[in-house]
Amino acid sequence: MPLDPGTATLLQMMADAGHPPFSESGPEVARLAMRAMTIDVVTPETQVPVGSVEETTAGGRPARVYRPDGERPADGWPTLVYLHGGGFVIGDLDTHDQTCRHLCRGAEAVVVSVDYRLAPEHPWPAAVDDALAAVRWAHEHRAELGGGEVLGVGGDSAGGNLSAIAAQQLPDLVDAQLLIYPATDITGEYASRVENAEGYFLDMPMMEWFIGCYLEGVTDADLDDPTLSPLKGDFSGVAPAVLVTAEFDPLRDEGEAYADALAAAGVAVDRTRYDGLVHGFIDMGLFSPVATAALEDVVARTRALLHR
Template identity: 55%
Template sequence: MSLDPDLAAFIAVVEAQRGRPVPEMTIAEARAGMRALRVDSVRPEDVVRVGEVTDEHVDDLPARVYRPHDADGPVPTVVYFHGGGWFRGDLDTHDQVVRRLVRDTGAVLVSIDYRLAPEHPWPAATRDAVAAVRWVAGRLDTYGGADVLAVAGDSAGGNLAAVATQELRGDVPVAAQLLVYPATDLLGHHPSKDEFASGFLLSRAMTDHINTLYFSGSDPDPDDPWHSPLHGDLAGLPPAVVATAECDLLRDEGEAYAAGLAAAGVRVDAVRYDGMIHGFLDQGHVSPAAAAATSDVNRRFAELLQTVR
């Protein structure tokens, strides 16, 4: 293990500013804390420029559509699901993440503001994800214009992208997936959950808290692919980029998902970023290594989109 020193310093600052662990906060406090970290700290001059951004609705869900500068003809459409543990995060907290993807891929991105727990527990977010991808698939001419539809997401959003892709297989032609440090086995045990249980921002105590909120008192089957796509049928799924972080407790389940896809005959570009932690897509402003990792993720996805056009 070789935690990036810039991220180590960032962790210390964030933990000090929090004052107390997320599981001890109210839902409102936890959501406000994420916005402070990802929205309020962004300076106007640091906003990644794209061609056009509009707030719209996708199947009655709030959404934000990002279009690239000077698209040369029809381009792919990518439906994006933000992270945040299914109980926080929104269009604003992942605005910069999506802007970078638009800039680096040249695709149209449709970012979805799905329903959050505990107000809307599982499977509300999953249903929203499936409905959103289906809705966008029927309207590609109004987005990127090409026949290429892809899904993408980070963390909880990577989970939703994976579940929606499985659910829509054979019905909606999803051509590619980008899954960044995805949660794929919520109730399963993997060694990285012990190795990185504390000290790396996303803790085991926090994921336990997230599960409590997400399932809100229900007792789900641990192997239900509607919350843990690792247990689903992986055959016949579209090619994927699966990115994990070395110092992340979700690392092993993300890599298990990539291995499962490959074993099922799916083309997979699996990459682990050494020294990185969960959330590195939005940590480039404090870590040059995180910025480089993010650029590499986006490059890999751009190359995948080129191959499926």
């Protein structure tokens, strides 16, 4: 279907602003630009309300705990460890504050957002190590977090990559996984990488820059390592998943290939492609009613996954 008009308007605004691409800006400038597109446009009126927000540490990394409004039920809330997107290079607790608030409120879950180390200052596997440490920490602290038995892990883009890896590496701890347009196969060749190579926010030069930063100085990386490309990993015994993709996204096909691999391994997977939308749509609701509706649907599916 055609590109969503609200998204098209946003993309045109970004193009008209004349800012250099992330791949030409350097990490620090790109990080500030991401904040400008996310947390800096939130007002008190548009901030999603939740019961409480607490700063903490998870597995040795700064983290933020979001709790739903109201009294905790007798059997507790599920806990969701959330790993933000940003190509392993940009993004932080603030850029994904609204996303975590939506998930906490709509999915009725305690959300633990984790500020994992970023490349190129901390290349692979630092982000993987931090993600696994955070999941282990959340499992150990479920009683004072959600209080329920269910522990999920989720994230968007690079965070989806880390979430898929955590579900594979820690199958005895992770009960559910939320994968929002995940990066799953660094070396793969997919039609969506050609069809959506430019013009839809995430483009191929940006993807190549992200991977270059993530592997900067790493001389012994096997690009088929499942802690880089989880599509190459072991799917036996991994948790049920919600996996979502966007039509105009270079990562679309590898995300859908991951859903296929989960299903082939006998894993329950709720998969949805949101037509007309681009990579990053969960942060585009202020500009697009279609993106807002898609985010609400993702949250509803996550609620069903965590409360099954």
